[in-house]
Amino acid sequence: MTETRILTLVGSLRAGSINRRLAETAAQTAPAGVDIALYEGLAEIPFYNEDLDVPGSVPAQAEALRAAVAAADAVLLVTPEYNGTLPAVLKNAIDWASRPYGAGAVKGKPVAVVSASISPRAAEWAHGDAVKAVGVAGGVVVESAHARFGTIGERFGEIHPAQDAEALTQLGATVHELVAAANGTLVTA
Template sequence: MSETRILTLVGSLRAGSINRQLAEAAVQTAPDGVDISIYEGLAEIPFYNEDLDVAGSVPAQAESLRAAVAAADAVLLLTPEYNGTLPAVLKNVIDWASRPYGTGAIKGKPVAVVSASISPNAAAWAHGDTVKSVGIAGGVVVEAATAQFATIGERFGQTHPAQDAEALTQLGATVHQLVAAVESARVNA
């Protein structure tokens, strides 16, 4: 079996982001043969604009993102909830990865969505909107790989999610299901 590469994209740019910490914890759950990397530089990617998306002149940051998504076997998205939906930075990533329409880097790629919020609803609205956007963009949302974390300010206020056994179990299950989806796609290819 070849190594499975999972690209992780975090929808929060804040330095102390608990969503970022959850991504770091997910990296720790990677079993042998699975490489999970966290993409850096989402803040530098310009907002999607079809006028910028012209062959030969696509912004380097967007090309880099597309190449990283294309090189990955699967994508793990972590989203907070901003004003009842996913943050603009994550939507922008999905937009760039979905183009050119019908052949974008995310097309046919297994995707897992993890949501986390300070509210008790566990960013359910952002989660749903992210799943919807990824599906329309052509990604294959792996429903079994879903994880949602509520009241994260209280739960992870004093400890990193990597020190929370239950969080590691949930994230490990998410990674396991995403890897299973990749293996299933390889067998059916």
Template sequence: MSQTRLLALVGSLRAASINRRLAEAAATTAPEGVAVEIYDGLADIPFYNEDLDVAGEVPPAAQALREAVAAADGLLLVTPEYNGTLPAVLKNAIDWASRPYAAGAIKGKPVAVVSASISSNAAKWSHGDAVKALGVAGAEVVEDGSLNFGGIGQRFGETHPADDAEALTQLAATVRLLADAAAVKATA
């Protein structure tokens, strides 16, 4: 049996962000036969511009993202909420991965979205915007894999999410659902 490869895209660029720590914790919950890799390099990708998206001339950072998304069996998006919406870096990643139109690396890819914010809203607006952008891009959102964390400043400010049993249980369920969706997709 081959290993299921999940790629985590984190919408916060801060090295010590709680969203990044949630992705790290999710990676530790991966069941046997599943690997979760956190993608580094979103900060290096230029904003999507069709003038840059020319065969053989795609910026190397954007091409690397496309290749990583294409090689993954599923995607785990972990997003904070910036001014009530999706961070630009994550939306930009979706834009690059969705091209060429109707044939991008993200098309048909199972995706689960985890959102987290300091507010009690739990980044649900960002989550909704991510789901919308992913759907338009042709990804297959694993709705049952949705996960929202609110009040993360208090909950995870002093401790890593990997030390929170409830968070680990929730993240493990999301990773499992995403891995199962990827496995079904691979056999279809």
């Protein structure tokens, strides 16, 4: 059996962010035969600019992201909410992965969104914006795989999400649904 590869893009650049810890926890829930990799280097990718997106001169950091997305069977986005929307670094990653138009690395890839914030609304605006952006970019949004976490400062301030049984269950379900979508076995109603 071929290994299923899920690439995770985390919208918070802070090393100790709760969003990063949620991504790490999702990776821990991966069953045998599933590899979940957290992409490193989103901060080094220049903002998308068509003047830079020219064959033969695309920045190496953007090419690396495109190659990682292309090599993945599915993509997991983990986003905080900054000023009512998703972080620029995550939107920038979606923009680079969406090009060239109609044939970007994310086109046709199953994508799930995990959102988390300190508010009880669980980053609903960032979540919605991430879903919209990746859908417009050509990703296949797997709504049944989404997860949202609110009041994360209180909930995960003292413990890692991996120590929270409910978070483990939710993230495990996210991974399960994303894997099923990647393998073409997702059952929809």
